[in-house]
Amino acid sequence: MNQHGAVADKLTDEELVQRVQRGDKDAFGVLVKRHERSVYWMIEAILHNQADSEEILQESFLKALQHIGDFRGESRFATWLIRIAINEARMRQRKYRPGQYESLDEEKSEDSDFHPRELSDWRPSPEQEVAQEEVARLLRRAIQSLPEIYRQVFVLRDVQHLSTEETAAALGITIPATKTRLLRARLMAREFLAPHFKSSAQPGRAVL
């Protein structure tokens, strides 16, 4: 797949899909480049393992390619693709850990109160005072520290910027459940980051 250039990069996902459906294989490459990160991290949130996640990433895109003729634009391509990936990842998960998958979907204790512990203010712009790689590493760790059901919602909404409706559809959960999980995920991510960005911390370095 060679670089398709600036023209293809400006097309919407749906226009690219139409090109793929007419046999333009390079257009699929553009879609891959655009979505590989979100798909990979979605899978990784379920499988917690790089080797398996990479394999399922490949399987998911192969499956998307094979079934792209069935895509009718009833949802956004991103949502359709994420659903394929979630499905593939869950099948893999069930194969390795039968019985465990169901318990992850229970909406247990989601309504119980969450009390934020860390409540000192942050430095005005941590991103300007803490080295970029350190911020990126902290953010990654924050995301990985979230329990799976919260991490999925957080990755789709706040990292990939799907809408609440799209996130709910991709995960097969209700909109209220999506919102509840998102709130919890955001508060937990904030709590994870707080000690590192506190205004009392030494300027110039994150506390690691």
Added chain:
Amino acid sequence: MIRCEDILREVSELLDDEITAEMRIQIETHLCACRHCKVLVDTTRKTLTLVSSYTVLELPEGVSARLLDRLAKHMESGPSQ
């Protein structure tokens, strides 16, 4: 009157701008008087700003290349699967 628990419940929708104008006014009024909630809202907003301003989630080394490779092989061999 809005209470701290209400702010905790609404913070997400406040940041997504999915609340009514009256609710927003009530929240802003509470935030002026309650430093605790002000810090909660500000730091949560900062969390989201940080998350979206970073390409946080780059792929591990080689994953992207191996993916393209496998897809290219599949395309060459035709839709036999």
